[in-house]
Amino acid sequence: MKAYLSRRYHFPASHRLHSDAYDAEQNRAVFGKCNHPHGHGHNYAVQVTVSGEVDPETGMVCNLADLDAFAQANLLDRFDHTNLNLLDCFRESVSTTENLTIEIHRIFRGFTAAHLERVHVEETSNNSFDYAGNVDLRFI
């Protein structure tokens, strides 16, 4: 039996949308208030979905404690209460939630106890983003 397990994690962080490829006026035109010079912040919610056969001995797709430990070490310890623009992963790219979602998907591909299906990130309660690599997102 194949089941899908989804776990949500939360972290606040700051960021500023700004591209070095644009001049100041273009940055303001494209990014609006998200380009204000000193940045702003969000309470991000990350929803990670993994799948696999349910182990008949444990009743689990994977041990939640293992997933939580992975998330603590690789997601929360890295992003929680940070300025996203200063992290290595946003040195070359804009810290939009699209790029953040792709980066978090890249991180969770390193979790080997189950198959990563998708990553869903909520920037605010009105904005959310999904990434599943090259896989069709039809089950959302």
Place this chain on the structure above:
Amino acid sequence: MILLTRKAEFSSAHFYWNDAWSEEENRRVFGKCANRNGHGHNYTLEVTVAGEVDPVSGFVVDLKQLKDILEREVVSVYDHRHLNLEVPEFAKAIPTTENIAIAIWQRLEGKIPNAKLHRVRVYEMPDLFADFYGER
């Protein structure tokens, strides 16, 4: 085709334990979920069905009928019960969120007229849920 989702809630007790393992092994794998006196959750069930919209009624399924089916097949059996001790499918299977989603699928399969069961989603807590799509 359109998807329709109906929610229901139940509150139940459970614990995680594999009789084939020693107490130490159960504690190592399941942690505090292995406490034998059990603990409980407010579960939220979301059942999604797929079907065509009836041109006369405008419905995929009659929501009242779907609500009654969820009440009869699931909520009346699980709500305010100890899953390990009082629900037959968990006499052997451990009542993890994954297994609860599978068990609810099996309880509902074939019972919903005019629509195909598409997904069973069970929230154990707002930050943890399992989905089952009937994949064997």
